[in-house]
Amino acid sequence: MKWRLLLCGLAAVGLAVVLPHFGLAAEDPGAPAPSPTAADYPRIAGMTGRPVVWALAQMHLFLAAFVLAVPMFVVAIELTGVLTRDERYDRMAHEFMKISMAAYAFTALTGGALALALFLFYPVLMGYLLRVFDGQVLIYALLFILESLLLYVYFYTWNALRYGDRKWIHLSIGVLLNAVGTTLMFVANAWATFMMAPSGVDEAGTPLGSVWAAMQGPLWNPLNLHRFLANIAYGGAIVGAYAAYRFLAARTAEERAHYDWMGYTANFIAILGFLPLPFAGYWLMAEIYAYSQQMGITAMGGVLAWLFIIQAVLIGSILLAANYYLWCGLMRTEGGRRFVPWVKYIAAVLVAGFLVWVTPHTLILTPQEVLAIGGTNHPLLGPLGIMPAKNTAVNMMLLATFLSFQLFRRASRTPTVPWAWIGNCVIAALYLAATLNIVGAGIYGYVTPTVYKVGASVPQVLSTLAVIVFALVIEAFMYRGAVTRPVAWGRMSTRSQYALFVLPVAFTWLMALMGYIRSSVRTYWHVYTIMKDRSPDAYIPTIGEAGNFITVITLVFMAVIVFIFWLSQVGDTRQQAPAAEGGR
Amino acid sequence: MAARALVFLLAFAGWAVFFYAVDWLVMTAQGLPVGWNLMPLS
Amino acid sequence: MTFLRVTLFSLAVLLAYTLFANILPQVQSNPPAEEEIELGSLDRAGQIAWGERLFSGKGTCTLCHNKLGRAPDMLAMDLAEELRSRIEDPRYTGAAKGLEEAEAFEVYLRESMLEPSVYVVPGFGKKGTQDRESPMPRVDVPPISLTPAEIDALIAFLQDRAGVEITVPLPAAGTTAAAEAGADGEEEAPATTPEEVIDRYGCAACHDLDGSGADLGPPLAGIGARLDREALRRAILDPDAEVAPGYEPGLMPGDFGEQMRASELEILLDYLAGLDGGEPKP
Numbered sequence: 067m068k069w070r071l072l073l074c075g076l077a078a079v080g081l082a083v084v085l086p087h088f089g090l091a092a093e094d095p096g097a098p099a100p101s102p103t104a105a106d107y108p109r110i111a112g113m114t115g116r117p118v119v120w121a122l123a124q125m126h127l128f129l130a131a132f133v134l135a136v137p138m139f140v141v142a143i144e145l146t147g148v149l150t151r152d153e154r155y156d157r158m159a160h161e162f163m164k165i166s167m168a169a170y171a172f173t174a175l176t177g178g179a180l181a182l183a184l185f186l187f188y189p190v191l192m193g194y195l196l197r198v199f200d201g202q203v204l205i206y207a208l209l210f211i212l213e214s215l216l217l218y219v220y221f222y223t224w225n226a227l228r229y230g231d232r233k234w235i236h237l238s239i240g241v242l243l244n245a246v247g248t249t250l251m252f253v254a255n256a257w258a259t260f261m262m263a264p265s266g267v268d269e270a271g272t273p274l275g276s277v278w279a280a281m282q283g284p285l286w287n288p289l290n291l292h293r294f295l296a297n298i299a300y301g302g303a304i305v306g307a308y309a310a311y312r313f314l315a316a317r318t319a320e321e322r323a324h325y326d327w328m329g330y331t332a333n334f335i336a337i338l339g340f341l342p343l344p345f346a347g348y349w350l351m352a353e354i355y356a357y358s359q360q361m362g363i364t365a366m367g368g369v370l371a372w373l374f375i376i377q378a379v380l381i382g383s384i385l386l387a388a389n390y391y392l393w394c395g396l397m398r399t400e401g402g403r404r405f406v407p408w409v410k411y412i413a414a415v416l417v418a419g420f421l422v423w424v425t426p427h428t429l430i431l432t433p434q435e436v437l438a439i440g441g442t443n444h445p446l447l448g449p450l451g452i453m454p455a456k457n458t459a460v461n462m463m464l465l466a467t468f469l470s471f472q473l474f475r476r477a478s479r480t481p482t483v484p485w486a487w488i489g490n491c492v493i494a495a496l497y498l499a500a501t502l503n504i505v506g507a508g509i510y511g512y513v514t515p516t517v518y519k520v521g522a523s524v525p526q527v528l529s530t531l532a533v534i535v536f537a538l539v540i541e542a543f544m545y546r547g548a549v550t551r552p553v554a555w556g557r558m559s560t561r562s563q564y565a566l567f568v569l570p571v572a573f574t575w576l577m578a579l580m581g582y583i584r585s586s587v588r589t590y591w592h593v594y595t596i597m598k599d600r601s602p603d604a605y606i607p608t609i610g611e612a613g614n615f616i617t618v619i620t621l622v623f624m625a626v627i628v629f630i631f632w633l634s635q636v637g638d639t640r641q642q643a644p645a646a647e648g649g650r
Numbered sequence: 651m652a653a654r655a656l657v658f659l660l661a662f663a664g665w666a667v668f669f670y671a672v673d674w675l676v677m678t679a680q681g682l683p684v685g686w687n688l689m690p691l692s
Numbered sequence: 693m694t695f696l697r698v699t700l701f702s703l704a705v706l707l708a709y710t711l712f713a714n715i716l717p718q719v720q721s722n723p724p725a726e727e728e729i730e731l732g733s734l735d736r737a738g739q740i741a742w743g744e745r746l747f748s749g750k751g752t753c754t755l756c757h758n759k760l761g762r763a764p765d766m767l768a769m770d771l772a773e774e775l776r777s778r779i780e781d782p783r784y785t786g787a788a789k790g791l792e793e794a795e796a797f798e799v800y801l802r803e804s805m806l807e808p809s810v811y812v813v814p815g816f817g818k819k820g821t822q823d824r825e826s827p828m829p830r831v832d833v834p835p836i837s838l839t840p841a842e843i844d845a846l847i848a849f850l851q852d853r854a855g856v857e858i859t860v861p862l863p864a865a866g867t868t869a870a871a872e873a874g875a876d877g878e879e880e881a882p883a884t885t886p887e888e889v890i891d892r893y894g895c896a897a898c899h900d901l902d903g904s905g906a907d908l909g910p911p912l913a914g915i916g917a918r919l920d921r922e923a924l925r926r927a928i929l930d931p932d933a934e935v936a937p938g939y940e941p942g943l944m945p946g947d948f949g950e951q952m953r954a955s956e957l958e959i960l961l962d963y964l965a966g967l968d969g970g971e972p973k974p
Contacts, residue, residue, distance in 0.1 A: 269833060314694045356818075359762070359827055360835060363755045369721040376713055383705075491654060492661040499665035503673065521680045525673040532672070564701055571705045590723030595834035599723070606721035613713025617706055624702065681822060 099271025099597045102190040107601040115187025116603035117615070122180040124578050124619045125626075128300075129173040131293070131577070134247045135301025136166035137220070139335050141240035148233055158328055160224050162305055167221050168633040172626060174214070188601075191592045195257060198266070198273045198280050202253065209250045216243040248294070255289050256281035261593050262584070263357045271596040284357045288350035295346050298339030300577065303569040306332030308631055310566035313558070323556035329566055330395060330555075336569055337388050337471060341534065344381075344460055345527050352520075354587070361594070365587045372609055373583050375424060378456075380576040382420040385463050387568035389416060392470040394562035395477075398554050402477030415466040422459035454511025457523045461504045461530045465497070468534055472541070479548040489544040493537050500529040574623055578616040724750070734863050736848070741954040743849025746842055748950045751831060753846075759946055763828065764813050767949055768930045771854040775800060778811060786810045794856040801847045805831045805838075882953045886963035889956045893948060909944060910936040916968040924964050928957065 107115060140159045147155030185192050196203065220239045227236035260266075266280030267273050273280065309329035316322040355362035364370060393409045396402030481489070507526045511519040588594050590604045598604075607615070677684045734742065747767075748754045756763040764774070775797050779788050788800035803810050808828035817823030831838045838846070844860040851858045883889045890896055900911035919927065926933060931944035945951075952960070 311694070311698060314698070356827075358829065358835070359756055360752055360829065369719050372716045372719075375716065376709070379712060380709065487654065488657055491657040495658050495661035496665050499662055499669055502666075503669040507673065518677075518682055521677055521682045524676045524680070525669070528672055528676065529669060532669070564698075567698060567702050568705055571702050572709070575706065575709050586721075589721065589835075591835070604723045608718035608720045609716050610714040610718050611720075613710050616713075617710040620706060681817075 096272060099194050099267070099593065100190050101598065102592075102600055104600050104602070106190045107603075108187065108189075110186060114603050115183070115601060118183050119180070119187060120615065121619050121622075122176055122183050124581055124616075125623060126173065126176040126180045127581065128574060128577065128623045129169055129176055129626075130251070131297040131300050132304055133166050133170050133173050133217075134251055135297035135339075136162055136305065137217070137240060137243050137247060138298060139301065140166075141237065141244060143331070144237060144240065148237070154324075154327070156228075158324075158331065161328070163221050163224070164634045164637070165305060165308055165631065166301075167217070168630040169627075170214075170217060172630065174210075177210075188592075191597065194271070194593070194597060195260070198260065198277075199257065200273075200277050202277050202281075206250070206253050209246055209253065213243070213246045213250055216246055251293060251297075252286075252290050253281075255293060256283070256286055258584070259283045259285040259289050262361075262588055263354075264593050264596050267596065269596075271593065284353050285350065288346070288353045292343070292346040292350050295339050295343050296577065299336050299343060300339075300570075300573050302332045302335030302337075302339060303566075303573045304627065306336060306566045307570045308332075310563040311631070313563055314560065319556055326398075326558050327555045329563065333388060333391055333566060333569070334471075336573075337467065340384070340388075341464055341468065342531070344464070345531070348523065348527065358594075361587050364589060365583060369606055370583055370586055373579060376579060376609070376613075377576065378420075378423040380572050380579070381460075382416075382423060382463075384569060384572045384576075385467055386416060386420070387565040387572070389413070389467055389470045391562055391565040392474045394559055394565070395474050397559075398557050399477045399551055401480070401551055402474070405473045405477060408473060409470075412466045412470055416463055419459035419463040419466070422455050423463075425455075454508045454519055454522065457511070457526050458504055458508030461526045462501070464530050465500065465504075465533060468530075468537070469497070472537060475541070478551050478553050479545055480551070481544050481548045483544055483546065486544055489540050493540055496533055496536055500533045503529045570627075571620070571624075574620045575616060578619055579612070582612045582616065736858065736862065739845050739848045739860075739862055740852045740858075741849075742842075743845035743847070743852075744954045746838070746846050747849060750836070750842070751838055751846060752836060754950050756828070758950075763816055766850070767853070768933065771850065772797075772856060775854060778813065781811070784811045794851065794859050797851055797854055797856055798847055798859045801850055802843065804828075805843055805846070883956050883959070886959055889952075889960045889963075892956075893952065895960075898944065910939060912964065912967060914967060916965045921961055921965045924961055925957070928952075928960070 110118075140162050143155050143159040143162070147153070147159060216239060220236070220243050223236060223239070227233060227239075260280055260283055263283045263285045264271070264280075265283040266276055266278075306329050309325045309332055313322055313325035313329055316325055351362065351366065354365065366374065389412065393406075393412075396405055396409075483489075504526045507522045507529075511522045514522070586606045588599075589606065590599050591597065592599045674684065746753075753766075757766050759765050759768060766774075776793070778784060779796055779800055786800065786803050788796040788803065790796075791799060800811075808826035808830065809824070812823045812826045814823055816826070818825045818827045829836060831843065832840075841863045844863070847860045848858050851860070883892050890901065895901060895912070898909040900913065915924070929949040931946055931948075948957075
């Protein structure tokens, strides 16, 4: 089943790479970018290109993000297993990998379908991109084949290369697999960022002859980092949902304990990838502004500005769900109960931050509403709508999340080092100083001109990162030789598991939403400033339209994921041999 | 208790200096001249 | 059973997000129309009005040149005074130095649009460049792509605002320009009567006008006797520059200059200037 799907995918990629070369042979490699007319966009079966390409691209990205992320943390968990000599880690890593294997074939399939759709619906654009990136597609295809090989070798040699030196060979294969996978993603990212902020071509789009220059656009590395982190968070979230489902369906206490622990680990990975994500996003946005103020304003202050309110709601629900799950986890240990009173304060910070974040700055209002509010900005809430307030809120929310996580870690361990109380004081002082700095920089942002406002958000970000880094370092020393209390894995409420379903649903939807924004900031250009989009789909759809479309894609993806989970489970079941005739 | 308060205050002062230094460095590195109190120099 | 419950829960979450996306204001952004219109017959006033439309429309100037402080707010400042002091600034080394005033303004404005980094207003440079590099994009290349005739029109508009003689040529016969459709797409046809303008921009919601009785802003009956046309224009384009005693600043939206078309603003000004305490003349 898997093999057949994979072969189909490979064949589709191959076709997509080879086919267009027949039509393009005549095109002069040194010519400027072509200017397509409305006639250059074929309709196939009554469909225009965009919905087809949008849906396929998003599906491919969901699956690719998942299958690229899983091997990353699987290798990390495998290594943890080797270092701690705890067999449970190895078993879990293997199980994660099994889920990802089933998804891989679908990734290849949607990738091939996407490539095919792109060439069918946007022949002129794809011809131009092929010309700019020259032979790179072939390298991409090679990398893809290498990735497939390594993935299968890594998975199927798991038990053969299990202990001793052989385990290290297995780990090396895993590292190599990740190196190839990450390169693969970076190459594909370069095509997307070239369309947003072209480089390596002149003003008319004539390639200057270096593929490397075309790849190194100003947005390439910010996007690489952003997608890398988001993939990890996303992969963790999906595996978490798998664990939660198995937990709910478990029949024995042992199974419950195993999947509870798996869900906890997956949630941890998701949060780990998620915490630095806003900062990567900030970098990406800053580079967009540096590249083109207009593009930045289109995203943050223009037609697309409302989307960031939706983003805030999604991120808010992700943070609330992840925190809720951690709070429920406090009940797993005796030591955790003493932290329960703290939860309400953390929750208060989260909710307050969330409310600030969803407060819009300016509203499109009817005259009656203007009259009722007394202006286009609310006199009291208006100031909460601007950037310093939002930055302050998001940093405080991240700090609160990190605190939840820290409390959870402390619940099962008691430090034995004599200076533990000093460590606690230093960490508490760190939180207080960072909070004051974040709030202070936020206030400072109000009283200063825009450049300072933007500038002041960097210290805020650094404060949050400083808390995370320093608190982790201090704790690492503080908890050396700590007394560990047993964790009652499996002692979790049913309700807590639903938090683990909110994460993948919100992540999936959010990813699609951000994809819509990333693609829309180009407005009516295929390749920004170089090649206009003259298709009937050159407009930016409304938020509602996009939201409905995104929901449909998410639903399809969820169906595919359920099927994948089922596939990975059905592999474990074995039908009983029918009893021999006249058996007894 | 007094020892705790003292350590906390010392640690807080230390972190405050640290964060101030970071703020100053970051703002200056961005080409935004700031005064001793971090207010923009007009 | 578990499967069903999990599925229903996930669907509910998904539905909540979708609903939220659908209750927000819906704006579709269409690409600008590419049809061309003939401009050869434009007179001076028409050229200035065209420049004003370009300023907030195709030129996208108001994206940054507004009161948010991203770039100097050119519509709010005393343009003549500001330009004079910039050209005299020893840091300025461009071609406008030493020319006669109106001409110097033309050269300076053109230069600032085509080579924005020749002179950077202190405090508005790209971060980290000590005001040596301007964040402003050149206006004659994509994505803005203004034609020479359009740049002339912008200069005419700005020279007019600065109150100096207009030195740019009128568009030559046969000049065409892309027909304007706002970047926000789905633009309504311009209002053609004062009632339509007042209705569209909701003036009567805050101002007492034709018996609307609203009192957030000053009543507009007899406004023509209190303010002249220019003062009215200022009061609409930059409402907080001068606030009538007894009224709150910050209430009136400051972006009517971007929202209104030049023709609508003129219609509204004609109407308001005519409200001299006697019977309103539509």
